[in-house]
Structures are given as C-alpha cells and as structure tokens.
Amino acid sequence: MALIPPKTPPGIMELLPRQQVAFQRLLDTIRTGFERFGFLPVETPVFESVDVLLTKSGGETEKQIYFVQSTGARQQNRDPELALRFDLTIPLARYVAEHEHDLAFPFRRYQIQRVYRGERNQKGRFREFYQCDIDVIGKDTLPLAYDAEMPAVIYHIFSELKIGGFRINFNNRKVLIGLLSGLDIADAERQKLVLREIDKLDKVGRDKVIETLTGGEIALLPDIAARILDLIGLNGSNAEILAALEAMPIADPVFRAGVTELRTVLDGLAAFGVPDTHYGINLAIARGLDYYTGTVYETFLTDFPGIGSVCSGGRYDNLASHYTRSTLPGVGISIGATRLFYQLSEAGLFKAETGTSQVLVTQLVPALTADYFLIASQLRQAGINTELQLEPAKIARQLKYADRAGIPLAVLLGEDELARHTVTVKDLRDGTQHTIARDVLAAALSALLAPRAAP
C-alpha cells in the first residue's frame, strides 16, 4: 500500500510535546491574569455564518477568508454558508448582540481561541493562530476609567510572563483627529489616510512620511505636514507631553476631549499602581483600524524591539452596530500568543519545558510490578504528576527515556530496596541519587520538586 505523506498543512505552528508544554504555560499565565481582573470566559464556534462574518464589503480581510462547507452542501453546489473566524472581535459582537438580554453589563469577557487567515505562506506568518482578547462592553456608556484598567492588565500579565522589560505605549485618536481638524483637514477619509501614514512613522521614518503626506492623494502643505510630525514627535515625560498638549493653541473640541481623556487614563494608571517605567504617551500611535475612536494601546518588549507590538487594542464607540440597535461602547486588548511564542522561541527565550510528568516510576524487576503500580498510585494521590514505565526495558534505556521526555526524577525499586522498605531516587537534573524510605516518599519527592531558592 502506498503511504500518504504525513504533513501538517502549510502555515501552521505545530509544536512538539515539550514545546507545547511551554506554550500551554504561556496561555495559562494569560488566562490566570485575565481571571485575576474578573473577566469571564467566552468561547464561540470556529465558524460563523458568512452573513455575520462578512459585514464589510471588500477589503483585505475578505481575500483571506476560509470558507467551510459540509459534504452535503457541496453536493448541492450551494455557496458556502459558513466561514472560519478571522478574529475574535466579530464573534464577540455577534455574541453580545445575540445574548444581550442574558448578560450583565458592563460585560467583561476574555476569549482565548484560534483564528484563521488564508495568508500567503511565509516565515513567521500563520494561517491558524491564537488570539487572547479581553473587552469590557458597556450598555450606552462606558466610563473612561476602564481605559486605565487595560494597561493594568497588560502590566500584570507581562510581569508574570517573565520575558524581560516591556513598555505600554498609548495615545488617543481624538488628539490626532482633533489636531487634523484644527489644521483644517476636516474630511474624514483624508484624516484616515493621514493617520495611516502616521502609523508607519516608526518603520519608514519622518522624511518618507512627509513625502507621502505632501504628495499625491493627501497633498498637505509642507508646513502643515511638518506641524503634524512635530506634534506627534513630542518628547519628554508623560507629564511634560500632557502639559505641552494642554498648552497648545488648538481650540478644536475633539482635540481638547482627547487631551482630557489622556490625562484621565494617566491618572488612572497611577492609581492602579502601574509603575511609570512601564508606560508612556506616544502620540505617533494611530492604530490603522478605523474602528478605534479614543484610547489606543501598543506594547513593546524592550529586549526584543524587532518583534513589534505584542499586545494592542483600544476604545471603540459601538461594538455591534451591524447586529443590534443597542449602543455598545467598549475597550479591549489582544495578545497574539502564537506569534509571540514563535518569535520568543526564535530569540531563544522559550526553551522546551520539562514535560508534564514530574516523576518516572521505573521497572527493574517484573515480579515487583504490583509495587510499581502502587507507588505510582500513591504519588498521584499526593498530587505528583507520575508516569509509570511499563515496558520491560533495560534501566539505562528507561532513564534515557526520562531524560529525553524531560522528567526530572526517577524512582527505582529492586529487591534490595524492597527488603529495606526504601526506594532509590535519581535526580536527572543534576545526577544526584537519594535513598528514601517508602512511607515518606511522596513528601520527599515534593521537596525535591519544589522550586529552589536562588543561591
């Protein structure tokens, strides 16, 4: 029989078990952080109706959709009715609109699921990847204080992840929009084009941005373009930037509202106890998505600047206008866990973790099998993740297996140990060996497994 090549579909990050353990810990840390702030879990189906998913006409997104069709529907030659979600925002909007009367508002939800994009296949871009989202959704209104809570969540989680320094940059789109209006750039479409260029500042540099702003489609006067870039390039402490903004002779009410919102968020961050080493106003953050209407966030790892933003989000005026007439303002952030894991692994930061097993009970003497079973059961009852070696292999091979599988401790019991009511424990991390009485085995192994204090 010809073999079928066993291949993961292209564009997928499939992990070996010990990498999966490390990735799982990343997701667990994120989830624990979300729950610490009282967010409630939601899971939505992997596919949505095409009608629900494709509310916008055209656009980049629609070119990357995965359509889904059952065998029966295909045979009837119908157009697909389902498609895989490409983000968690549209499913959230549909979920809140559908279940509106069963939810308590402000509704705080977290969602950690995979999303799908039919991207061109290239290194570091994935067709299936995890997003870890939180959003707070209000009914009619949502106080600005929630905008200050988002960076507090980011600070908590990225501190727990222990992947080095990070900085949360934030801005307010009203400041930018109001600035443009104040400079007589009033047309909304033209404003969007300008914001899109501003977002590229970090990548392409000031000169290139000025060139685009003053050229072709946008055609700003050079003086106006320079004033915009001067403002968004404002430097200094948060208090200094805020003071400079407040002193600006721009009367536009949207601009003033944006500055006030920035100050409120800044005050909130201090009240939450987030250290100001870890956040700052960055007026160059525009976030291309038209969908954001106020505060916007981006988070950078200071040790890995090349990775780009690892957690972004912002405030929006109305989540679900396509599905309900209720006004549902919200604020949210998203961590792209697959990409984060991939890039930190490439940078050598996520090593393959030890496996899930903490102890391997080896098999030395087949006649003692019942004892091995019993020891394993006792350790499991004591809460120790225990694997039982049931292959009658040479002990050296069993220990090699434990080492390869990332199991730190091996328990050995032969006739000698049996007579003395002891076992031998090999610590595969440092090669040490211990003789331990059977009746205190679980406690002794727990002690060996406890995290060691730094010397």
Added chain:
Amino acid sequence: MALIPPKTPPGIMELLPRQQVAFQRLLDTIRTGFERFGFLPVETPVFESVDVLLTKSGGETEKQIYFVQSTGARQQNRDPELALRFDLTIPLARYVAEHEHDLAFPFRRYQIQRVYRGERNQKGRFREFYQCDIDVIGKDTLPLAYDAEMPAVIYHIFSELKIGGFRINFNNRKVLIGLLSGLDIADAERQKLVLREIDKLDKVGRDKVIETLTGGEIALLPDIAARILDLIGLNGSNAEILAALEAMPIADPVFRAGVTELRTVLDGLAAFGVPDTHYGINLAIARGLDYYTGTVYETFLTDFPGIGSVCSGGRYDNLASHYTRSTLPGVGISIGATRLFYQLSEAGLFKAETGTSQVLVTQLVPALTADYFLIASQLRQAGINTELQLEPAKIARQLKYADRAGIPLAVLLGEDELARHTVTVKDLRDGTQHTIARDVLAAALSALLAPRAAP
C-alpha cells in the same frame, strides 16, 4: 441600515459566561487528571489535508466532513485541499508519523480540542464538540499493563468530577472473535457483522439480536446464536466470569489469548488500587469500530444510565499504517466533554457556576476612586480575582450586578469607612455584612472565600 440577525450557526453548543465557567472547570479537571498520569499535551490544527483525513474510502464519516477552502482557492475553482478534523485519532496518527523521530516512545499524549461533524441538526447532537483523548503509543510493542492504566485514569478523573457513581465496563475483542472462530464463524466480515449486532444488545434486547443473527445476511444456526448470547451474558463477579471463561472448552488460540489478557488487565486494576466497585468485565461490549483489536472500554454514570457511555476506548494494533511503515500499537480513551456537559446540564447537575470574579470593589463616592483602584490592585496582588466597578451607578444596582454576575463578595468604602481605615464587606451568598480593617482585607476575604467545611 438593515441589521444582520446575530445567530450562532445551528448545531453548536454556545454557552453563557457562567455556564462557560462550569464547562471550563470540567475541562480543567480532565486536563489535570491527564497530567497527573504524565500525559503530554498535543494540539493539532483544526484542519488537515484532505489526503490525510480521508484515508478510508466511503463510509459514514466522509458524508459528514466539513471542507475548507480559502477565498483564493475558491476563485480558482479548485477542489478543497483541507477539511476540519472529525476526531483526534487521525490527527494523532499523522502527528506521530510526521514527528516519529522527535518523540520518546512509549509516547503518552493528551489532546483536548474540538472536532467537527456535519451531522443532521437534532437536539443533543453537535456539529462542533470537544473530545478529550489520551493514548499511549508504543514502537513495535506496547505491554498490556498500559491497558490496565487506562481505567485507572478514568477512575481518577470521574472521581474528581464529582458527578456521582460510575462504572467502567471492559472486555476484550479477542474473546469475542475467538469465540466466533471457535464456533466456526471464521469469516472476518461475518464476524464484524455479528459483533455489530452484539453491541446493540443493551438497546434492542436478546430476542431481537437473536432474530438478526439467525436471519438474512448473517444466518447463524439458532443454537449457535443462543450459545453466543449465553456466553456474552455471563453474570457474576469478575473472578467468576474469568473462571467461567477459563473453564470453557474452546481451544481457539485467539480466545485463549483474550482471556489471558482480560486476567492481566484485571490484576493490573487491582494493583493500581482501583476499587472493584467501579469496574467490571462485560462480555457484551464489542465497540463497533473495527479499529480495536484487544481490550475495549465503556464508562457509564450509574445515576444517569440514559446518557450512555461517557468515556470509551480500547487497544489497537497499529495506529498509523496509512502514513508510516513503523508499527505503532497503542491504547487510548476519549471523553466527549461537550455531550457530557450538555446532558448533565439537562439533568440539572451542572448549575451555572459563580463567575471568575471573587470580589467586586464597588464605587460609592467618586472622590474615592483612587482608593477603589488601590484596593483592587492589592487584592489582585494577593491572588484574589477582583473586579472593579467603574460605572457610577447606585449601590443597589452595583450589588444587583454582582449577584447576577455570580460574584460572592462586594467591598464598600465610603467616607465613614475611610476615616476608620475599614471597609464594609457584603457576602451576597448569605446576605451577611462584615466590617474589616483595610490592612487585613486580603486575608479576611481569602478566609471568607475558602470552601466551607460541611456542617
């Protein structure tokens, strides 16, 4: 603008947040149990290549496939290259074959992911549902002792789930196959037909099974059919059934091997300390899937017999013959978590849980906002899941929200409490109220949140 109806696709179990918390606890208990026995996590992509997925020609499964196609592929009018996984067994086979040289054998993996079947839409049948699988895969051989470990895992997890009594029934297909050979029913296809009928015994009863066995396609002599049913209906303790099997005048070597395997598994279960109230030989279990070759399991909830088997599995000779020439025998079990949750919810067993938040910090006096932020941060740092009310609503409405969201404790701080360095804590579970000093708040709340001893 016309609204798009916000509807979950049909055949999906989508949960409200507090139900989702309960479901998440179910999955967490299963996962913790799998890890306790040293199984390693694996996740595979939601879709596989059609080539990989559809190795078998025809059959029920292929009629229920969901095909997946990107916008680009659809435009080129190509046949779909991808399809959603309909179980976790084929992805496991592909995974082990693809990564064979990077895995340590015996390879113990758990996988908790959703699978997809384009089933007809009917109550209690889902098109998307969780499977929670473990398998141990050997290279060339796998000792029978692993077959005894599976029920030990089932026993551990179903004890932890606390959903009442359960019983693990097991059998060995060799006993049945050998019995049929011993009765001169040697043709493999005919044997499968007989086993498929035996599997229906519980549902349709003895008379109906005999009718089918002696009728049309199978056409056994009435005497033979009766002998088969007498044997599989053997009653008594495990030791008695085993003794009866051993005493039978059937020389067929497959039969004898099956009986020996049954005894080995039984001895193993005792050595693992699984109480014999929770398992038993049931010779009527055949498991329709041709794929199993030895031990087979089914698990029933004794308080909910109508639910049917909630955890099934068995031993197979070769996992991945479609993808590799290596021989990979294995044994595994699967818990259908979505169906289990749905049915136990219908039976009233899974109530909506309290939310993820343990404490709501309310907002009484807007001027004290910074204090509310600080209290919330302190509680979170102490590991208490804390939600902060930032809407300036009436206190009665805030407490109603907490109650609706399932938050057990509310913290109130007004000018009086501020002056006295205290807070008022309302326990929404029993309506009691406590005055607590601010500097011991986290400890006091932890004490209130600790599970109460039964009276």
